[in-house]
Amino acid sequence: MVVKHNKKSMTGNDAASYAALFAKPKVVSAYPITPQTTIIEKLSQYVDEGKLDAEFIIVESEHSALAGCMGAAWSGVRTFTATSSQGLLYMAENVFWSGYGRLPIVMPVVNRCLAPGWSIYQDLQDSMAFRDAGWIQIYTKNNQEVFDTVLQAFRISEDKSIALPSMPCLDGFVISHTTAQVDLPSAEDSFNFVGEYSDPVIEVDTEKPWIFGGLVGPEKFIKDRTDLMEAMERAKKKIVDMNKELGEYFGRTYGNGLIEIYGDDVADLTIVSMGTIADEAQDAVDKLKEEGLSVNEMRVRTFRPFPEEDIVEFAKKNHKLLVIDRSVSFGHAGQLRIEIEAVLHRNKVDTSVEGRIMGLGGEDVPYTKIVAAAKEALRSRM
Amino acid sequence: MTKGPSSPILFPIEGAAGRTGDWRTHKPVVDPELCIKCNICWKFCPDNAIYRADKEKDQIIKFDYEYCKGCGICASECPSKAIKMVSEDE
Amino acid sequence: MKVTQKDLLNIPKKALLKGHFACAGCGSTLAFRHAIGAISDKVILVVPASCASVYQGGGKGAAFNVPTINTAFAASDAVASGVRRAMKMKGLDDRKIVVWGGDGSGADIGIATEIGACDRQEDILHIIYSNNVYGNTGGQRSGDTMIGAKTATTPYGNTTPRKMVPFIMMANNARYVATASSGYLEDLVYKVKKAVSMTGFKLIQIDAPCPPNWRSDSADTVKIAQLAVKTGVWPLFEWDRETNIVEISRPSKKYEDMNNRVNLTEWTKLQGRLKTITEDQLKSLKDDTERQWNFIRKFM
Known part of the structure; x- marks a missing residue:
């Protein structure tokens, strides 16, 4: 219907x-x-x-x-x-x-x-x-x-x-x-x-x-x-x-409900985030692709329960993840990054992970900032 | 109907804390000659451990020693001094 | 509506089953047995963290024979509000939603929630059984502790007066406020039945002696509760918002007159917590008692 x-x-x-x-x-x-x-x-x-x-x-x-x-x-x-x-x-x-x-x-x-x-x-x-x-x-x-x-x-x-x-x-x-x-x-x-x-x-x-x-x-x-x-x-x-x-x-869906992929299935760099930053990241993906860079995006929609299988499956075929957190577990790292690293390790996936904390305290995170972060991450890729 | 979640739900039972009579050091004993079947002891028992007296049936009060904790309220409130607290060791 | 001992015999069903976890001589369970028993066919209980969350039992079953929701320490009146509103939506207005908790929640940590429910005029009855301390945690001073009482956090005797929750609720538009005692159970049951027949927020505060924390003989529970009334330290009264009149309850009537009161030391000497009360503390306990009576008299 x-x-x-x-x-x-x-x-x-x-x-x-x-x-x-x-x-x-x-x-x-x-x-x-x-x-x-x-x-x-x-x-x-x-x-x-x-x-x-x-x-x-x-x-x-x-x-x-x-x-x-x-x-x-x-x-x-x-x-x-x-x-x-x-x-x-x-x-x-x-x-x-x-x-x-x-x-x-x-x-x-x-x-x-x-x-x-x-x-x-x-x-x-x-x-x-x-x-x-x-x-x-x-x-x-x-x-x-x-x-x-x-x-x-x-x-x-x-x-x-x-x-x-x-x-x-x-x-x-x-x-x-x-x-x-x-x-x-x-x-x-x-x-x-x-x-x-x-x-x-x-x-x-x-x-x-x-x-x-x-x-x-x-x-x-x-x-x-x-x-x-x-x-x-x-x-x-x-x-x-x-x-x-x-x-x-x-007539609308959000990925598979747990995660939502934007762009190609496989890329040199995958931007991972949640909420509105993830929406902004889509523009960053488009911009980077225009420049001939290979970048896609995974939005974690459901954080609890944590979609381990879906994240692992997507991460496995990609090369590097840039996880953008808008929150911090002080004394450790951004929570999304911590959890992604954990599921990759548990599933013996060696896709590398880099983390960024962005947008704390309402800091504006326009796609240009995400583009810059992605370029940096691409440069540091082995 | 689907099964509900496993949550901390308990149902009423007698002896939720086990045989609380075991906590007792002194037990109440009623003197049938002195009991005037007024049920004041029944009223003041915090443990619900007294079977009340019935004047019509000429029944005096009775203790439920399985659950009576031996607090002694019945003995101190009895207006006719019909209840004595007796050591469990005796 | 007078309640006699005979009425205590005729309850819909037992609210408290034998073999519960309360200490021997517990004044709170004694009050519970009759107060909740009297309305046990229609009651839904909400119990904040308290002795009652322990003495109701656990493990294989519960000693409470009425539906009970256990809540966090400060949450009970708001949970009760939610239950009441839901029952209203379901057309079950005859259900009696009753909060049964101690003075730790009723006078201290939960008082904002309690005043909130009172302010909204939620149709619930909050019963505070006051053992004058945080009983469950080993007897620390609460806002409802008597002057002079030794507690785990006032080892030389409490120095400040009790926080008078009944007066606070009178000032906040409660429908009905009453004090009661484990020593006068007919009076208690009369007040509970009257309270649940009214719509709005009702508060009943019960003096409930606690042998382990009061360091009293378990056999003296009723005696101590009755002496609190006879010495005037625990005035029994009820207040109705419609009339704005305080009525001194029958067991307390005689003791409004100071000359009729039993000497306060008759009451203190039965309790280890008050045996060491100093002259100064005794005087300020007496002053505080008079302050309470004077407050009540304004509404008579």
Whole structure:
């Protein structure tokens, strides 16, 4: 089924709130933080105008924003919130609690750097700090993908065999506050894609006196964590399926859902990155090709679960990777680079890897900078 | 229906902490002559370990020694001093 | 609506099963058994990190016989809000969403969340069983610790007055606020039943003696709780937003008059934590008690 196209101009945040509106969550629990705020502002407006039949909980902190969603998720209803930066950090224990507690919450993170000094601009330091929290993390490249990914996120999270919260990530301002064209399906078509949340992962009620999250011994603890690991593995297939289904419904796909390749299948240099830098890198690839250089690009769309097989398969046939990180694990390196090096080593792939940290604190990363970095990397190639 | 996730869910059972009667150093003993079947001991038992008295059936209270931790609240609250705490060693 | 001992016998189902993990003579489980038992057919419990997250059991099963969600220390009232709103969307308004936690969460780490839920007038009941310390972690001072009490972090006696959560909630538009005691269970059950019959945020704070941390004889739990009322140090009252009137509860009535009060040392001498209370501390405990009574009197 391919639906009617309806091109509209909107910001990335608007795209996220449209997707949430169309998915019809029953409880939205939220707290403002720049640059996320306009997502939840719109939703409160939809609720007040009667366009969205939901309870909107205006909480006093991000810690409570996510806790409100957790209460709703435990009660077996669809739930949504969004946050950024310090807000995500303030939620921290609940982020882990809902991941390890297998609660299907959808929470876009509008990526913004962490203080000090104060900066409201984009880098990925915030969500990267939560890669171990048991959440699905999908990094988007533009407004259209934000809309599509939020819709997909409900499907992925609410799948009973997966039951993990989702964090669609979008770069602050570059996506969140920048108006771009989005092909917006109708509310009905969008809801058809998402579907009812009719077979809840979990549902507390008086008829079922179960006790959630009490004391457990190591055996049960390890069983639960092992299941979480396996659920992440199952999520990979689900994300690929969702990508195909998105194509069938709306005529759009993002690579295979896990990674997206741009340019030739084999090149002298492969630029690897995430988010909007990856989008900009496509222009860099075009520019470099014009100059007769052999460069392609791999965008890591899904960071959790980490698409080991897909990355290895592509890296194997290429010669050198230039991994651009927009975040740092201090005392080591950029997280994306660390993880790529790990999977290449584990799979005995000797494609060389060079890392660059770019765009911290909202630093602009135009394609020209990526071109320069790529040329340098090509020069240093053995 | 698909199977849900493996998560830390417990179900209610008696004896979640095992036979808590084993914690006891002193056990309550009721004197049938003195018990006035008022059930005050039953009311104040934090361990739910007293079977209440029934005046109509002329039944006095009874202790569930499997779970009674021997805190002694029943003995100190008994208005007719019908309950004594007796050492488990005796 | 008067509750008698007979009413305590007739509960929908047992909320607390035998063989739980609480210490012998636990005032909190005693209160739980009756308070939650009285509403056990419709209750959904939300439990922050507390003694209650331990004494509910674990491993092979739980001693709580009602649906329970365990949450992070400071998250309970917001989780309860989420549950309440979800139940509303599902048309299940008759469910009683109850937070059951200690004073560590209720008076300290969770108080922002609690005031938040109160401010939103969420339809939940928050019950604080106050053992006056961080009980689970070995008895450190909390915002609700009595003046003079030795705790793991106030080895020479706590010097500052209790943070009065009931008053804070009265000032923040709660629907109903009450204090209660493990020593007066009929009064407690009456207040719990009354609270859940109202819509909005309700708070009940229960004096729950803790033998290991109060260094008291486990057999004295009820006696100590009753003495706290008789000495006036734990006034039992209820406040209703509609009338803005405080009513002194029956067990406390006589002790509003200072002349009727039992000497405070009768209460302190039963507790190791208060045995070493200094003259100065005793005086400031008395002053603080009077300060509480004076606050209450303004609403009478």
